[in-house]
Amino acid sequence: MKEIQHLFGDLNETICSEKKLTVLELLQEKAFAEFEKNCQTDTWLTLSFSMLVFLTAAITVVFLVKKYRVHVDYIILSLRSRWKGVVYSAAREDCQFDAFISYAEDDYSIVSTLLYQSLTRKGFRISFSDKDFTPGLTKADELLWFVDNSRKVVFFVTENFLANGWNSYAVQMAVTHSFHNNRKQSLIVIIKDNIPIKRMPKDLRYIWWSILSIRWPETTELMEQFWGELSCALKSD
Known part of the structure; x- marks a missing residue:
């Protein structure tokens, strides 16, 4: 757009909502370099924050699974047994x-x-x-x-x-x-x-x-x- 800006007649009237500048002003070398830098910063900030959240969640899950391993195993075994039709029960007289x-x-x-x-x-x-x-x-x-x-x-x-x-x-x-x-x-x-x-x-x-x-x-x-x-x-x- 910068190279063919002569083909656009309204660049001086179109406002960039991000920078509050007209597109013509934004296409100036210094303004555009600052705009590009800000975009990259926002992208990396968003990516870094997302990775931090994911890493924190993963560490938390690993910690909880390790700490409550037996409870996790118990739930899995219980669900597997129920799938097979086995239901665990309270104390009864017919225990083997x-x-x-x-x-x-x-x-x-x-x-x-x-x-x-x-x-x-x-x-x-x-x-x-x-x-x-x-x-x-x-x-x-x-x-x-x-x-x-x-x-x-x-x-x-x-x-x-x-x-x-x-x-x-x-x-x-x-x-x-x-x-x-x-x-x-x-x-x-x-x-x-x-x-x-x-x-x-x-x-x-x-x-x-x-x-x-x-x-x-x-x-x-x-x-x-x-x-x-x-x-x-x-x-x-």
Whole structure:
């Protein structure tokens, strides 16, 4: 337009709303250079602001997904199960197991022998990983199924348990499922190694008021009392 401005008869009467100048004045080299610079500045400002908003939103989403990973997993698993026709429910009488035991892999020996055998002899139906989990399915899927099909969830808390990341995941998943399905009284914690409550997983500490906790006896003379307390806890509604 600058090069063929002689073809336009009204450039001196046409006002540029952005600069409040006539087009003829705007086409002057100095004015046009300033106008072009302002346009570029506005474009980059808009682009930079858009990128900042997008980056902030992305970081926020990643942070929330990481922080609430278990809740996200739970929602996904629940939706997937509902799609398959499986509906999780509150405590019921027809559960396949009386209790599901969550423990650290290093404590497998004591869980699979002493705990499992003793409770089985007392007539309880007990499930735990390595014994009942189905090969080929994800741990999250299996965990949620066993938690839902057990009247109680027992956390065998030891020093090994506190050091194991998977058990932290199991705690969060069980707690989330219990509260979503009004089964807050279904959690039992067996505390071994003289661990203080302040070292319990935070997800358990937050709902400690609704948990039944039992201390593992330090002497064999107290074992009978321990089994009695645990049996009463497993039978309770």
